[in-house]
Amino acid sequence: MTDARQASPRRAEILAAAADLFARRGFHGTSIGDLGGALGLTGPALYRHFRGKEAVLAEMLVDISERLRDEGVRRAAASDASAALDALLDWHISFALDNPALITVHERELDNVPEPQRHQVRRVQRAYVEEWVAVLRRLRPDEPEPRIRAAVHACFGLLNSTPYSATGLSRPAMAELLHAMGRAALCC
Amino acid sequence: MTDARQASPRRAEILAAAADLFARRGFHGTSIGDLGGALGLTGPALYRHFRGKEAVLAEMLVDISERLRDEGVRRAAASDASAALDALLDWHISFALDNPALITVHERELDNVPEPQRHQVRRVQRAYVEEWVAVLRRLRPDEPEPRIRAAVHACFGLLNSTPYSATGLSRPAMAELLHAMGRAALCC
DNA sequence: GAAGCTTGTTAACGACCGTTAACATCTGAC
DNA sequence: GTCAGATGTTAACGGTCGTTAACAAGCTTC
Numbered sequence: 001m002t003d004a005r006q007a008s009p010r011r012a013e014i015l016a017a018a019a020d021l022f023a024r025r026g027f028h029g030t031s032i033g034d035l036g037g038a039l040g041l042t043g044p045a046l047y048r049h050f051r052g053k054e055a056v057l058a059e060m061l062v063d064i065s066e067r068l069r070d071e072g073v074r075r076a077a078a079s080d081a082s083a084a085l086d087a088l089l090d091w092h093i094s095f096a097l098d099n100p101a102l103i104t105v106h107e108r109e110l111d112n113v114p115e116p117q118r119h120q121v122r123r124v125q126r127a128y129v130e131e132w133v134a135v136l137r138r139l140r141p142d143e144p145e146p147r148i149r150a151a152v153h154a155c156f157g158l159l160n161s162t163p164y165s166a167t168g169l170s171r172p173a174m175a176e177l178l179h180a181m182g183r184a185a186l187c188c
Numbered sequence: 189m190t191d192a193r194q195a196s197p198r199r200a201e202i203l204a205a206a207a208d209l210f211a212r213r214g215f216h217g218t219s220i221g222d223l224g225g226a227l228g229l230t231g232p233a234l235y236r237h238f239r240g241k242e243a244v245l246a247e248m249l250v251d252i253s254e255r256l257r258d259e260g261v262r263r264a265a266a267s268d269a270s271a272a273l274d275a276l277l278d279w280h281i282s283f284a285l286d287n288p289a290l291i292t293v294h295e296r297e298l299d300n301v302p303e304p305q306r307h308q309v310r311r312v313q314r315a316y317v318e319e320w321v322a323v324l325r326r327l328r329p330d331e332p333e334p335r336i337r338a339a340v341h342a343c344f345g346l347l348n349s350t351p352y353s354a355t356g357l358s359r360p361a362m363a364e365l366l367h368a369m370g371r372a373a374l375c376c
Numbered sequence: 377g378a379a380g381c382t383t384g385t386t387a388a389c390g391a392c393c394g395t396t397a398a399c400a401t402c403t404g405a406c
Numbered sequence: 407g408t409c410a411g412a413t414g415t416t417a418a419c420g421g422t423c424g425t426t427a428a429c430a431a432g433c434t435t436c
Contacts, residue, residue, distance in 0.1 A: 010413085025299070028216035032394060041414075044395075048413055053394065108296065111213070147365060150355040154346050154369055161345025167338040177335060181342055184376030185369040198383085220424060229384075232425075236383055241424065 011049050013039055015063075018056050023101035023163070027057055027112045057109055058117040064106045065124040068095065069131070076131040081138035085186070086179070088132055092159050093178045097171055100163035107160055129153070136186060155182050199237050201227055203251075206244050211289035211351070215245055215300045245297060246305040252294045253312040256283065257319070264319040269326035273374070274367075276320055280347050281366045285359055288351035295348055317341070324374060343370050 017038040021030040032053055033043040050056045075087035096103045113121060132152045137145065159178055169177065205226040209218040220241055221231040238244050263275035284291045298309060320340045325333065347366055357365065 026214055026216055028214055045414055146356040150357050150365055151369060154349045154366060157349025158342050158346035161342045168334040169338050177338055178342060180376045181339060181373040185373040188368045188372030233384055
């Protein structure tokens with residue numbers, strides 16, 4: 001019962017609290033007691049909802065990577081490659097600005113995900129990257145593919161820097177800035 | 189004797205091994221035993237050279253931030269603002285490509301540095317950012333400063349993405365790509 | 377060659393961690 | 407009203423961690 005994918009309000013609360021704690025203190029820096037305490041519970045209560053600490057992280061990363069890819073596939077389908085790139089940028093930026101903790105955990109904690117979920121997350125991440133690469137190949141057909149792939153990774157680094165820069169910019173201003181920078185970086 | 193800043197070959201070895209381990213597994217994911225073992229020693233041997241685990245991290249981050257800033261100050265002094273920006277980009281990129289582990293630790297583990305070194309690192313980091321901001325203000329005087337500062341942080345995210353993208357690009361090709369992307373992103 | 381400093385070792389400490397067991401309470405179904 | 411399931415608690419487990427203590431071996435100096 002604590003095993004499979006079963007949406008319950010408690011599970012969602014735990015995942016939200018875990019995202020915040022894992023982002024702020026890291027997976028190894030967060031104890032089960034901390035995690036329960038953030039919800040007004042004791043540590044062992046979490047075992048009613050998850051098989052263990054690693055299972056919380058695993059479900060979190062699987063969910064993030066699939067959300068990014070699923071919507072990425074949709075956005076990349078635009079017939080105009082330039083519009084598709086804009087749509088991908090908008091999607092990734094809005095996700096990063098809405099979920100800074102998730103972006104941080106997704107970026108840092110993959111190595112702590114147990115198999116087989118780690119392999120699954122890697123596969124889904126790769127599929128998401130390939131959506132970007134495919135759009136850019138349409139946009140700049142003369143560019144060698146390894147260079148495009150490296151550029152996409154670097155662009156993610158740019159867009160994902162959001163959580164760390166506690167800047168004085170409003171959210172729309174930040175979104176616009178990241179879009180312009182990402183676009184310029186990819187099309188340089 | 190184990191206290192102050194005293195360069196010894198052993199200390200440098202420990203710092204190098206710690207950079208690698210902290211980057212790969214995180215500060216909390218690395219034990220003193222792991223760290224000693226990486227050098228063919230036992231854990232407690234490290235206490236002959238450092239006051240404790242946190243002291244290793246603290247010295248590492250203070251050193252990184254000061255190296256970045258010191259050379260940053262030099263590069264930013266070029267009379268031509270555009271040349272200064274190129275020089276800053278070249279510096280940061282070469283540092284990141286030469287020291288991927290240091291860049292990773294510097295980016296992720298500041299919260300685990302004890303006071304007062306954490307405050308010191310923050311101050312030096314801020315000074316490094318200000319070198320970039322000052323150059324960009326000369327280059328684009330009409331741009332509001334908060335936007336410039338946010339752009340610099342985003343650019344660091346781009347340049348620091350190096351360690352995660354184990355790409356098929358050669359080092360010169362990667363350096364050239366990052367330079368072009370960073371320059372385009374900042375001047376968009 | 378004795379003394380002392382440096383740099384290691386092993387053994388042991390107290391604390392904390394992830395997890396499990398045993399038990400309590402509440403809720404809904406019949 | 408009772409039973410069963412879901413969801414919480416406290417207590418206890420084995421393991422690991424950072425750190426310290428006690429001791430040993432090698433080098434340098436006089």
